[in-house]
Structures are given as structure tokens and as C-alpha cells.
Amino acid sequence: MTNRTDFPPPNANQQAFPPPAAGNQVNAQNIQDALEKAVAPKVINTSNNKNDGLNKCPRCGSTEISTQPGTGMLVCHHCRYVFEVAVAVFKDPKELIGEAIGTGAGDITIDETQVTIKCQGCGAEVVVNIEGSMTSRCHWCRQVLSLENQMPNGAVPDVLLPFLLSRETAKQHIEAFAKKRTFYANSHFKREFTTENIIGVYLPYMVVDANVHCDIRGKAGDVVRKYTVGSGDNKKTYYDIDLYDIGRDFDLAIDNLTVEASTDKLNVNNKMNTNNIINSILPFDLENAVHYNGNYLKGFNSERRDTNINDLRGLVDAQVRDVARFKANSTATKYDGGIKWESQDMDTKGSQWLSAYLPVWLYSYMQVKGNGQKLLHYIAVNARTGETMGSVPVSIGRLLFVSSLIEVGLLFLVIIFFLFLVF
Template sequence: MEENGKNIVKTDEGAKDGQTKCPKCGATDISLNVKTGKLRCNFCRHEFEVQKFDEILDNDIENLKGEVIGSGASNIEADSKDMITLKCTSCGAEVVIDTASTTVARCHWCRNTLSINQQIPNGAVPDTVLPFKISKQDAKIAIENFVGKRKFFAHPQFKKEFSTDNVMGVYLPYMIVDANAHARLVGQGEHEIRRYTVKHGDSSTTYYDAELYDVEREFDIAIDDLTVESSKDKLSNDKNKTNNIINSIMPFDTENCVKWDSNYIKGYTSEKRDINIEELKPIVNEQCKDVARHSANSTLEYYDRGVKWGAESLDIKGQKWVSAYLPVWLYSYLEKKGNTNLLHYVAVNARTKETMGSVPIHKPKLLFISF
């Protein structure tokens, strides 16, 4: 579908709202088996193969032209409603799902699971999802290890109250971006040719002789799977602690993303996307420049005293945007400090088990140590 020069690719082809039935027994109680990454019928234990997202939207970055957008990443409409009513096909009841917080619900009469798989213009249904792979038990152990290593400095109150019982699995909203670009970097580089030390009485000075070169690099670059948060409060720069923590448990193995199915989020919580592509473009384009600069580094070894770029340009020939839910285990702790509350987090990447966080520090002990 062409829309204002943008190519919007429908990614929810064949998706159905309402009951998703087990192909073997017809039950609707289906959820993710973290051990296999597949969906499992909780009635007959049958597991389904999942369709890789790469099969839905191809990954040929070198030939990417213009703007390709997954339909789940298209603009959020201001007047879109979060509340959606589904009619249960087993008993006829009308079940309301508040898509601001979930896309699955149980029919209150017959207990069948109803889900929303067709995209709706409020950002709640993404193009793709990366399923949880680390179990809650393993996440708890990772968090306990992380906190354990920091216990010596931790606040006594926190030490007393720490328990991983409140650990929650959350799917956080991201945009996954590919770019086909042409980069041009112009600057000057220095190569050291001689180094010598001159003594003046007791002290000495080291001198360098270097040659100065004009350096220019021009190349095509294929940028694969940049991931940017697509939640407004995560992007605000007011020293947002969660944001820094989540950034440090990156990257995710986004190549293993699968076609969206609401049953993946059963038993987990999710955070709806609330930001559009246009607002994310400046951030993404800066990140693309960083990637380009970084990829030029391997060709600059001769300039052992560094290269300083004076001009850099990145011409983006093609860009692909896909919305995704990525899995994180979160432990949170509210520290009371006088009248204010400070929120601490420990986050575990639910694919790689990379763990990062903050714990309340006991200041007097720290001071004592530094003396």
C-alpha cells in the first residue's frame, strides 16, 4: 500500500481476532513455552511452529529504497479507541479488552481465551514480537546474583526487604530500523613518525613528530536492526534511570523475532507504543551516523594519533521501520528518602540474561570506606 510516498507493508495478513484454536484439539488456552520458544496448547500440550518475521518482511537492506513501513508501525491515530469489544464465538458473550494494557482476555462465561491479532491504530498491536526465552526462575537468580554482589554497600532497609517475588515479565515497545545509506566523511588524520624525550635538568618532556593527512572516506553502508524505544517517557532525557538500565542490557537477538500472536503475552505485561516514526527519525539518523563513523574505524589504523572529522554526511537511500515488543524481566524497589520516593530497577534481558540495575546505597558505609 502506497501512502504519501511511503510503502506500508501489511504484516497482519490472515490474523484473526477472537479465539485462536489449537490445531490439534481446538482448545483456546495457548501460551508461550519459554524452553522451546513455541506456542503451546495448555490442554493437549501440542506445540506450534512459529513463523519467523523475516519471512513476512524480507531483509534485503542493500536494495532497500524509500521508506518501507510495517503496518504495525504506522501512525497512531489520535481518536483511536483502546477499548475493543469481541464477541465470544463459543457462548456469544461480549468481552471487552482494554488494549492500553493487554491484547488477551478470558471470556468471563466460558473461560475461552480471546485475543486481538489484527492491528489497531493505537499502537497496541506491533508487527512482531521477540518471545521470552529466560524463565522467571532464571531471571530471579540473575537478579539475586546482581544484588548479592552489591549487598555490602546496599542500604540496610533494602537488604531487609529485598525479595524477587515481585519480578515481572514485560514486553517493551521498540522500533527496529534498517537503513541503506551512503556515508561520506572528510577530515584530518595524524600519523606519528617520531617520539623523543628531552631532559631539562630534573624534568623531561616528550615530543611527537607527526604527519598530517587529509582523510576522506566514502562508502555504502547497510545498517541492520537498530533498536529504539518507542515509548515517550523512556525517551525523555531527564536523567531517566530505567532508560539507561534498559539500554545497558541491549542488544536483543532481533533476528529471531516472530509474527505477532497475542498468546505470546499471556502471563506477561506489555507497554503500548505511544510514539510515531517522524518523532523518532532524528534519533535514528544520529544513530545511523554513529554506526557509519564506527564502521570507518577499521580503515583508519594508519592514523595512530587519531582522525578528526570536519564534515560528515549520511544520505539515506532506504529505511525500513518495524514495531516490536522485546522481552525484559523487571525487579523494582521503591526507596523512601524523606518526602520523595526513588525508584530502583534491576532489569534482565529475557533473551541473553544480561543484567543491569541500581540498588539503594548506604551512604555512611561508603564514606567510611573512602577514608
């Protein structure tokens, strides 16, 4: 075994810090000011100073606007004008310096679910229960009022991705998914399965961009010789491996890292199976996200964000480190003897946090087991890509029947497969 080193040339844009200039008057207050300036996050205003109330058709002024099925555009029901909100464009992650936070991603400080909107049409004050809907009809002048203002209750995000898949297309995806699993499904489910009640829901996510520098070190093995000794049962294979010190030092731009922003989804609880399902229909085409506009929510449900950026930092950091290790590995493929990273220093130069609503079609089924225990099953469809994942209640009888037919070795694989069906 030999020890060698494999370090790339030092990064050209790395700079040594100059020594502080002599004679510069420095006092404690200046340092404090400088620190605060450096630490306070920048605010990205995504509100466009919109107010709650009438969000009108640009052509005729009607408020009867909703998402056009199959295109993700908005359509006016009065004049049939089809239009869209501009795609939200933000800084290239490579250019991020310091922390920036969207006005819709700020900390939640109030827990209001009832919002009073003043109708600009007639002056009436209308109460909207935002747990169920983000829009309401003025009971005097019949115009539709929508919540647009990003108040600190997590209800209005910075951006959203409109529903692209129509209800009909989502139904077909869900039916095809269930049909493939019919053989193992329990009979109650087969009798009761219908896609008539599927619901379109905007789920809350936090979308993170980051500009990080990674310095990662460890050991890498290079197989120089492979040989076998002995014969028959005593045959053994040996490897001669050169061991290298390995180091990688690089900049990394993270674009659209997506994490769930609902406590319900983050917690490991009885709904965990659902979370796995929702995660497995990622990714979304976030490059097409538009600025929030309440008209997109008409006809759909939405779930309010209830976590703050600080609750999600640990999760995001872990994912960024994973991405960095993955990148480092991709630059060291010549080492066929394996790599063991021993240290990983991450320096976040800049980051950006935006809250987003992402569109999902949901089919749900409540299974009541023999002992009265209830288990909620879901089939979820990514309403942008059509990616579908879910669980259906299985028939134990079918499982046992199939199990008895297969050998023990295979059984293990089959159990894993069924666990996947159940969870």
C-alpha cells in the same frame, strides 16, 4: 608538516546521471506524480489479515495457549502440543530502496485503551482493557480472546521476541545481582528484598534497518618521527606528524538498530535512571523475532508504544551517523596521529521501520527516603540473553565508612562507582 591526500578510488557503482532526453514531454502533473510515488513509504503487511478473537491451537483448536518457559515456544494446555510462530524474515538492508513501514509501526491516531472483541465461539462482545492485558476470557463460553488486529493505537506490534528465560532463571539472575551489592545496600532493602513479585513485561521498541551511502571527509595525522629533547625535569617529547586529507566513500547496511518507542523512556525525567538500565541490557537477538501472535502475551504485561516514526527520526539519524564514523575509523587505523572528521554527507537510499515487543523481567523496589521522597529502583533482566542490570538503594553509613578508609585520590573513583550504584 606536509599535506598529502588519501582518497580511495571512486566507487565503481557510482553513476553520473544522464542528461534528460531531448524532446521528452514533461509537465507539472507528471513531476508531482513521480515525486509522490518516490516519497510515499511502502507498507509491509505484517498483520497476515488476522482478526481479534480466537487464536487457536493448530492441532486441537483450544485457545488455552501460552509461552513454554525456557524454550520461547508456544504450548497448548489442552493437548500439550508445542509449536512456534515462524521467524519473521524481511529484506536484506542492502536491498532496501525507499522507505518501508510495517503495518504495526504506523502513526498512532487513536488513543483507545478499551477494545471490544467479538467472540467467534459464541458471538458475545467482550471488552478488553489493553493497558493491562492483550487477552481476555469470554465470560459466556470461557474461551480466550486475544487482540491481533493492528489498529492505530500502538498496542499490536509487527514482531516480538518471545520470553526465553523462565521466571525461575530470571529470579536467580536478580538475586545474584542484588547479592553482589549487599554490602552497600541499605538495611530496609536487605530486609524487604524478595523476587516473588517480579513481572515479565514486553517493552515497545522500534527496529530500523537502513541502506545508506556515506561520504565523509577530514584530516588524519601520521606520526613519522618521535624524539625527546633535554633531560630530567626539562625533558620534552616531540612528534613529527604528516597531515593528510582523508576521505571515505562507502555503502553501509544497518541491521536491527533498536530504539525505545515509549515517551516515558525517551524523555529525560525522574525515571531516567531506569532508561539507562533498560538500554544497558541491549542487544536482543532480533534475527529470531517472530510475527506478532497474541498467545505469546499471556501471563505477561505489555507496554503500549506511544511514539511515532517522526518522533524517532532524529535519534535514529544520530545513531546511523555514529555507526558510519565508526566504520570510517576502522578503515584508517594506520593513522596513529588521530583523525578529525570535518564533513559527513549521508544519503539514505532505503530504510525499514518495524515496531517490536522485547521481553524483560523486572524487579522493582520503591525506596522511601528520610525526607519522604520516593525513588524507584529497578533490576532488569533481558529475557533472551540473561543480561542483568539495575540499581539498589545504598546505605549512606556504609558509604561514609568505606570513604574514610581510602585516600582522596581513590575516593573520586569510589564516588563514581557509587553514583553508578545509585543511578
